[in-house]
Amino acid sequence: MAEVDHLAAERATARFDVEEMKVAWAGSRHAVHVADRMARLVASDPVFRKDNRTMLSRKELFKDTLRKAAHAWKRIVELRLTEEEADLLRQYVDQPGYVDLHWGMFVPAIKGQGTEEQQHKWLPLAYKFQIIGCYAQTELGHGSNVQGLETTATFDPKTDEFVIHSPTLTSSKWWPGGLGKASTHAVVYARLITEGKDYGIHGFIVQLRSLEDHSPLPGVTLGDIGGKFGSGAYNSMDNGVLRFDHVRIPRDQMLMRLSQVTREGKYVHSNVPKQLLYGTMVYVRQSIVADASKALSRAVCIAVRYSAVRKQFGSQDGGPETQVLNYKTQQSRLFPLLASAYAFRFVGDWLNWLYTDVTQKLEAKDFSTLQEAHACTAGLKAVTTSVTADAIEECRKLCGGHGYLNSSGLPELFAVYVPACTYEGDNVVLLLQVARILMKTVSQLASGKQPVGTMAYMGKVQYLMQCKSAVSSAEDWLNPDAIQEAFEARALRMAVNCAQNISQAASQEEGFYERSPDLLEAAVAHIQLIIVTKFIEKVHQEIPGHGVKEQLQALCNVYALYILHKHLGDFLATGCITPRQGALANEQLGKLYAQVRPNAVALVDAFNYTDHYLGSVLGRYDGDVYPALYEEAWKDPLNETVVPEGYHEYLRPLIKQQQLKLSRL
Ligand SMILES: CCCCCCCC/C=C\C/C=C/C(=O)SCCNC(=O)CCNC(=O)[C@H](O)C(C)(C)COP(=O)(O)OP(=O)(O)OC[C@H]1O[C@@H](n2cnc3c(N)ncnc32)[C@H](O)[C@@H]1OP(=O)(O)O
Ligand SMILES: Cc1cc2nc3c(=O)[nH]c(=O)nc-3n(C[C@H](O)[C@H](O)[C@H](O)COP(=O)(O)OP(=O)(O)OC[C@H]3O[C@@H](n4cnc5c(N)ncnc54)[C@H](O)[C@@H]3O)c2cc1C
Secondary structure, three states: OOOOOOHHHHHHHHOOOOOHHHHHHOOOOOHHHHHHHHHHHHHHHHHHOOOHHHHHHHHHHHHHHHOOOHHHHHHHHOOOOOHHHHHHHHHHOOOOOHHHHHHHHHHHHHHOOOOHHHHHHHHHHHHHOOEEEEEEOEEEEOOHOOOHHHOOEEEOOOOOOEEOOOOHHHOOEEEEOOOOOOOOOEEEEEEEEEEOOOEEEEEEEOOOOOOOOOOOOOOOOEEEHHHHOOOOOHHOOOOEEEEOOOEEHHHHEEOOOOOOEOOOEEEEEEEHHHHHHHHHHHEEEEEHHHHHHHHHHHHHHHHHHEEEEEEEEEOOOOOEEEEHHHHHHHHHHHHHHHOOOHHHHHHHHHHHHHHHHHHHHOOOOOOOOOHHHHHHHHHHHHHHHHHHHHHHHHHHHHHHHHHHHHHOOOOHHHHHHHHHHHHOOOHHHHHHHHHHHHHHHHHHHOOOOOOOHHHHHHHHHHHHOOOOOOOOOOHHOOHHHHHHHHHHHHHHHHHHHHHHHHHOOOOHHHHHHOOHHHHHHHHHHHHHHHHHHHHHHHHOOOOOOHHHHHHHHHHHHHHHHHHHHHHHHHHHHHOOOOOHHHHHHHHHHHHHHHHHHHHHHHHHHOOOOOHHHHOOOOOOOOOOOOHHHHHHOOOOOHHOOOOOHHHHHHHHHHHHHHHHHHHHH
């Protein structure tokens, strides 16, 4: 704990029990303790140092990532960490690397799409790191359109093998993390061809590199795809390129849980939906939602603490200046992001529950909730990552000039985070998937089919299409029913408007294409409704700890009313609320900000992040920002010499030349 606490006065104003809020945030007392232990284990280990990361060359950074991954594994084995502890330890190491894809996609792909026999063979090797795997789906020419992939896997009955081939330049695998330099194996997605027929995309386990000397196997061309956005950041990851020249693999390396090819070359599809092939993506999308709250809460923690320390203006007589956190504009930009961090945390927990529930049903051959899982994971992934990426950048601006320094931690956090809007499905492409499901649901309403799950509200179509909000005072907006009704009516009316417009087009497809910008907005409205609903449900639960429930209630209202204020056009255009009710919502929002203000620092303390994990001189727990900024500057390699390299080559001759010219005048 810090010796000087510049934020002590802020912490003293909190009107709730921070320790209990930590429990509400982490999910349980056990979760707080485990996270605490793992975070401190990482923070106290010099191998996991990360303050010099943005100053390393790409090669040094990659080697540093390999070192950290190996050291993390050593500690996991030595300390016999559980799976939960190991996951947390890796999270706190906080450096993207091949292990993310190995554990996050390679292993889940084999678990989800491999037969029991295949799992028995491959998983123990992966669990002990005897092989390192990645997920090779995207190609140079095809990412979003999975059905358009070109790599082929042609069955050869003579040898009982598949021949994996990259027929064109655009079929080169391109982007897979861990592929460029680290992986020995990949789950490769390719078009299955047998008996002269193309059966579409399937997964195959392919060995890429020798287990003796790591050199690529015959017929395999491999490399890294090059530097990426920002310094440090995602450049620790070896996103790779891969080409196959008629590489042969045994037939039993096709992942055969969903469909099989027999020894004779017959294609057999089990009686399951073909979309189960996309299962690994669904799994990762749900985990990305949980990650969004982590990235967002880190940025918000930095911006809140620094805003409490930073002072500007407001002093007439040489007295202290005003903390920038006291400016209403700072609050109106920052507190909705604080509320969003909590909102994403709780919707992430719910999504994890939904995913587990759907997985259990799938195992019992009940596929009825597959569409719900797809819509929720795709939509929530899209909305939470887009909001988080924008919010990190907003937090940088909220920290003024110092936010632009690498030592603030925000530039790197942004650069690492922003590709989440693209990977695991481009956000627009994913929202259009949600919109498609919304349109299908609207079209089924007429036939009396009752929507279920998160679409159930659409069943109240008669009421929601004509209801009028009863709000008549600012306080009325604190009623969760008023909020819920306004959000449901807005989402449904936007979806119905789109459906009506599409129905006037020459064809459904043409109408969907023409109306896709409106469909995106309808999908966002539906997803925001889910987030608001899950936050309201959370606050309705019993939540122990002095003042904890009240704070969460306030944050829930901030989140909902901020969205209402920001998207006021939607609510007005659909006639869900009147301009006066919109103004009342904004009035209430201002009151809520005042309520959050004395609790702001304690609310970010509840995230329980170590200074190591935050990686920010501005977000330090003790708020002792200026000495840290000053010290950090001297660590820059440019300051290793007083006179810079290049002085004698470029600066001195220039200055001397000018002096000579002047002396001639
Ligand atoms: C804890 C571990 C965490 C580790 C995380 C590590 C992170 C490391 C960082 C980065 C890793 C990044 C990895 C990657 O990016 S991997 C590559 C990801 N690629 C994509 O996401 C591609 C996106 N494209 C698609 O998913 C699909 O092409 C599509 C959904 C856009 C379109 O699919 P298509 O087959 O063409 O289908 P249709 O649109 O015609 O739909 C048909 C039908 O299928 C339904 N459906 C589509 N997807 C799914 C699904 N996933 N699940 C269930 N159902 C699905 C769709 O709704 C249609 O249904 P219908 O109308 O009833 O027929
Ligand atoms: C950091 C990073 C890590 C990655 N890791 C992996 C990995 O491990 N394994 C792997 O297989 N892949 C990986 N990928 C690839 C990633 O999954 C794809 O980049 C992603 O799915 C987007 O596909 P794309 O690049 O083809 O984009 P495109 O689809 O080409 O998108 C370009 C633009 O077109 C728009 N667009 C596309 N289709 C439509 C449509 N139907 N309607 C309207 N607009 C559309 C998009 O919104 C976007 O604006 C990674 C990517 C990144 C950036």
